[in-house]
């Protein structure tokens with residue numbers, strides 16, 4: 349099977365007619381330097397998307413957990429360097445695997461992204477890597493698009509894995525590949541469990557939570573597609589998640605992260621969190 353079918357296309361591989369492919373330009377909000385030029389409120393809304401909900405919050409609810417991880421601008425800048433390729437710091441797709449005996453052997457800390465099919469895993473990874481235009485991550489409207497575990501290497505710092513989704517059309521992929529990976533991968537330091545902000549936590553997400561708890565994995569919830577959701581719909585979903593984390597989890601980080609891969613909201617914050625949990629960023633504050 350060619351790379352084209354793995355869901356990942358590595359542009360640095362020889363191409364028959366490379367001049368026919370427009371080089372993907374770095375989208376400006378992808379870069380913290382560009383975001384920091386925005387007016388104050390707008391900048392806060394992109395970097396800390398929860399702050400954009402402040403005017404809608406019910407004062408009786410304790411929302412403190414949603415702002416636990418709060419890096420400084422300097423931390424955000426340093427994290428961004430990790431996601432920016434250079435001659436001495438390659439960011440690249442390395443391989444795909446369908447079985448544990450095919451996964452790359454590495455001692456580097458690793459993070460992985462799981463969630464229902466179509467929740468936005470590949471889109472989020474594409475947004476995280478948007479400063480590395482040579483790394484192409486395929487996304488699709490059709491659920492069940494990512495069929496393999498796709499490994500990306502970020503210099504000598506860490507590896508990141510995009511996973512097939514669970515739910516619609518993909519239960520076997522998940523059970524056969526992802527579960528054994530989650531149970532056996534020794535260098536896995538954090539699992540990101542994505543939940544669709546538009547529909548809120550679904551039964552399949554609750555099963556994934558149970559699985560993470562059963563395996564004793566340190567994991568984090570990420571609420572996706574927030575650009576599509578009105579605060580009046582998003583906030584009840586966040587309350588549901590908050591209650592789920594508080595009452596039914598032991599290994600989940602208390603703060604759910606909010607992201608829009610289209611507007612890059614929350615992407616800079618997530619880069620910092622990944623840099624932090626992989627041991628590559630000591631917070632300055």
Ligand SMILES: Nc1nc2c(ncn2[C@@H]2O[C@H](COP(=O)(O)OP(=O)(O)OP(=O)(O)O)[C@@H](O)[C@H]2O)c(=O)[nH]1
Pocket residue numbers: 463464465466467468469470471472486487488489490491492493494495511512513514572573574575576607608609610611
């Ligand atoms: N509006 C909006 N749409 C998004 C966002 N993220 C992803 N999508 C859309 O959701 C659909 C699925 O995105 P993918 O990133 O391929 O989802 P996935 O979780 O990787 O799906 P599988 O590989 O099938 O498991 C695509 O049509 C994306 O454009 C977002 O932040 N906002």
Ligand SMILES: [Mg+2]
Pocket residue numbers: 469470471486487493494510511
């Ligand atoms: Mg995918």
